[in-house]
Amino acid sequence: MKQRSFALRGDLCWSRDPQHLNTLRDGWLVCVDGRSAGVFETLPEAYANLPVEDWSGHLVVPGLVDLHVHAPQYTFQGLGMDLELLDWLDRHAFPEEARYADLDYARKAYTRFVEDMKHGPNTRACVFATLHGPATLLLMDLLEASGLVAMVGKVNMDRNSPDTLREESPEAAEAETRRWLEASSGRYERVSPIITPRFTPSCTDGLMERLGRLRKEFDVPVQSHLSENRGEVALVQELCPWSRFYGDAYDRFGLFGGDHNCIMAHCVLSGDEEIALMKERGVYVAHCPQSNTNLASGIAPVRRYLDEGLNQGLGSDVAGGSTLSIFRAMADAIQVSKLRWRLQDQSLAPLTAPEAFWLGTAGGGAFFGKVGSFDPGYELDAVVLDDSRTAPVLPLPVEDRLERAIYLSEDRDVVKKFVRGTALW
Amino acid sequence: MKQRSFALRGDLCWSRDPQHLNTLRDGWLVCVDGRSAGVFETLPEAYANLPVEDWSGHLVVPGLVDLHVHAPQYTFQGLGMDLELLDWLDRHAFPEEARYADLDYARKAYTRFVEDMKHGPNTRACVFATLHGPATLLLMDLLEASGLVAMVGKVNMDRNSPDTLREESPEAAEAETRRWLEASSGRYERVSPIITPRFTPSCTDGLMERLGRLRKEFDVPVQSHLSENRGEVALVQELCPWSRFYGDAYDRFGLFGGDHNCIMAHCVLSGDEEIALMKERGVYVAHCPQSNTNLASGIAPVRRYLDEGLNQGLGSDVAGGSTLSIFRAMADAIQVSKLRWRLQDQSLAPLTAPEAFWLGTAGGGAFFGKVGSFDPGYELDAVVLDDSRTAPVLPLPVEDRLERAIYLSEDRDVVKKFVRGTALW
Structure with missing residues (x-):
């Protein structure tokens, strides 16, 4: 069934x-060598000899893109939702992530994560693993085998x-990260490494400095967390008194976009200066509404980010969010x-369904290149x-069926999935 | 398979x-003549001869109770979510409800509503139909046949x-409502009528007065909407300048609890006086968070209602809400x-999972009597x-599995369902 x-x-x-939002009832989407050759009302003569995938009557959308997800936390999706960020990390996230030192545990847990992602509507993700190099490589192997496209970070x-769940020193962390980068760079067709300082409260300046150097040396992108929660923002100010604002504490070490792709999750509490720098550096905002x-962090000003033209997409942030599907996001x-x-703030109008759909497809997809649309070349x-x-009872226009899918679809409704033109099953 | x-x-x-929250792993729930005889760690000798329903390893919870749902709006669940209340009614709800003058349409639409509710986790509901008497009776017939328990209102x-979609006069409305009450009262084992003025903006004082009289004459409960949206509240003040607050505009006509059971949906914007009167009259708040x-109505102060001891449960408010399942609510x-x-308002602490579970089971269940718990006599x-x-990967305590079900369950996870001790399938 695989075909490009x-x-x-x-x-x-x-x-x-x-x-x-573009819709076309009973239309044709042509794929040539894994890329869209366009959408057509009737199949052009030039493509008449291509094999046909006839999904008449079905809704067909670009693969959804999850810009922020913690694979090891999938084991506790929908649990422990009664705390704020810093306590939640201590009580739930850190103890669970520590288990991934055990490769047997990691294999069981990551297999379920990858299987569920494979059968849901997401086709691409930027993934946090844990600080363990071997388990991170295992996750990358499983993702590669699934046919999904992912950037995966060994967490620092x-x-x-x-x-x-703590690296012993900046030097030890650098050595382990280098081993992981050497082992994973160029090893996969669809999976690649991404430098992943957990967030400023978890990383000393010495570690950040080394990660900035490794990032350059291996020419890889960066992902982290930014301005999610009040306690966290205050802690960063305390830990990095030299920083002008939270984002500055990444920027100082060359980990905030500019010469490289960079995703920052949340940005709930970003101020004017931080937003201006994100824009200047092309940083991607991963908006994670459920998390x-x-x-209880708050609500990010997504409309402002859209209006100012920032790069932006959606994140499930499992397990701060409980659900992998980006339709739910x-x-x-x-x-x-x-x-x-x-x-x-009534100055920022609510999002429309087409805007949310864009965020979860082409908005986040741009982090991966020409991804997230059916326009030619994607x-x-x-x-x-x-x-x-x-x-x-009565038939609905395609646009209404899409709005409904956003609110009502379940993973089991996905009956076929293509990534870079290859069917996953 | 039916057994009491x-x-x-x-x-x-x-x-x-x-x-x-009570939990018991691998316990026994004993049902005698449709009521709980209690929960036991080991099956008491006295019940050793009862037929056994062995659902070892499965999660078993009381049936969930939906205190507020619009059956005719189920056809547009997950659609048209870009408007506020009054415009949404004009653009979406009213045109759809007008279709239920056609009994063929009503049968198709209501059959799907009832089938989906039957197979989800809700066992009881307080339902708005439309203003059409015949279609409302049809809905009641379908609900009765399903085995669910419901109170259903012909809307006025x-x-x-x-x-x-408007009754011609208070007199015509009274006559049609009387016909419907006479036809439905005592006709069913599990379904009963409930007086249902849509809300004050839709009902003249003359109609309200007549509904108050019918309520008394037929000794039935009442359901309506209260203080949901700012525009609505302002409109009520304009339409009923004599009312001290919105709830007073029901109370004046004997439609706000006291000598009868009464549900008011939403109560997002209720002030001190209104809350005090709800408490005095024993009015049930149907909290409908998704709707x-x-x-964009806002968020009701549910914690305050809990603290003050008001009667309260949850509503799906389909199709203001998109999902029937009260787990989602x-x-x-x-x-x-x-x-x-x-x-x-940081003076009102967030709800916990056990509190939300109570609201969706025993909290709303109380409107139906001893309903929503496994304690003896329910x-x-x-x-x-x-x-x-x-x-x-690792087994979880029952309490954690319940929290997970709240966030992650889908209707298809319901494998067996009993109402008043009778299996629905």
Whole structure:
């Protein structure tokens, strides 16, 4: 069933920009060598000889992109939601992540993460593993075998965590990170490493400095957390009194975009200076609405980031968020934007469904290149949904069926999935 | 498979009050003549001859109770979420409800509503139909046949809606409501009528007066909407300048509890006087967190209502909410309570999972009598969940599995369901 060139028939939805949702009922999406050759009302003569994937009556959307997810935390999705960030890390996240020193445990847990992601609507993700090099490589092996595309980070952390989950010194951390980078760089077709300081409270300046050097040496992107929670922001100010704002504490070490791709998760509490620097450096905001709700962090000003033209996508942030599907993140993003508008700031209009769909497809997809749309030239990630389970009495336009999928789809509705033009099953 | 006395084995969770969640791994729940005879660690000798329902390893919870749902709106669940209440009614709810003049349409739509509710985790609901008597009776017939327990209201509305969905006069409305009450009262074992003025903006004083009289004459409960949205509250003040507050505009006509059971949905914007009167009259608050988010209404002070001892339960408010399952309403209630705490008022602590579980079982169940718990004497509604789909690597305590079910369960996880001791399949 694997094929890199084909013509797919179905009810198509895709975005070019946040404001414009394109839909085509009973249209043709042509894939040539893993990339879109375009969308057509009738199949052009030139493609008449391609194999046909006939998904008539099904909803077909670009693969969804998860810009921020913690694979080892998937074991406790939907649990321990009664704490704020720093206590939640101590009580739930750190003890669980410590278990990944055990490769048997890691294999069981990561297998379930990868299997569930494979069968849901996401095709790409930027993933935090743990600080353990071997378990991180195992996760990368499993992701590569699944056919998904992912950037995966061995996490770095050398302070403010239990002995069982802390690197011994900046030097030891650098050595382990170098081993992991050497082992993983160029080893995979679809999976690649990404430098991953957990966040400033977990990383000494000495470690950050070394990570900045490794980043340059191996020419890899960066992911971390930024301005999620009040206690965390205050702690960063205390730990890095020299920093002008939280983001500056990454920027100082060359870990805040500019000459490299960089994702910062959350950005709930970013101030004007921080936002200006994110924009200047092209930093991607990974908006994680469910996690920011569960950990009572607040609601990020996504509308402002859209208006100012920042790079932006969505993150599930499992297990701060409970659900892998980025459809759920789209719904959550719309919903919390309404509460923000109602309770906090009526100058920022709520998100629309097309905007949320763009964030979860082309918005986040741009971090991976030309990804997240069906426009010609885009890498062809496509998800075929059987939405008959929730079909109403009267037929709906494709656009309405998409809105419904955002609110109601379940992973089992995904009946076929292509990544870079290759079917995952 | 139908039986009214049996001994059920499984991993049991139930509440007595909002603060105390009871759990028992591998316990026995005994049902005698449709009521709980109690929960036991080992099956007492006295019940040794009962037929056994062995659901070892499964999670077993009381049936969930939906205190507020619009059956005719189920056709557009997850659609049209970009408007506030009054515009949303005009654009989406009213045109759809007008279709239920057609009994063929009503049968198709209501059949899907009832089938989906039957197979999800809810066992009881207080349901708004439309203003059409015949379609409302049809819905009641379908609910009765399903084995679910429901109170169903023919909606009354004689102003501020399109010609296609408005009763001609208070007199005509009274006559039609009387016909419906006469046809439905005593006709069913599990379904009963409930007086349902849509809300004050839709009902003239003359209609309200007549509904108050009918309520008394037929000795039935009442359901309506209260203080959901700012525009609505202002409109009520304009329409009923004599009212001290919105709830007073029901109370004046004997439609606000006291000598009868009464549910008011939403109560997002209720002030001190209104809250005091709800408490005095024993009015049930139906908290509908997802709907209040989708329609950008705000977040109700559920913690205050709990602290003050008001009657309270959860509502899906489909299609203001997109999802029938009250598990989802529990998760939403917890989540929005955190955002309310963070953004609006730090004097009201967020809800805990046990509190949300209580609201969705015994809290709302009390509207139906001794319902929503496994304590002895309660009517036995029970839902058996197969939670293996989301099982983690290491086994979890029952309490944690329940928290997970709140966030992650899907309707398909419901493998068996009892209402008043009778299996639905």
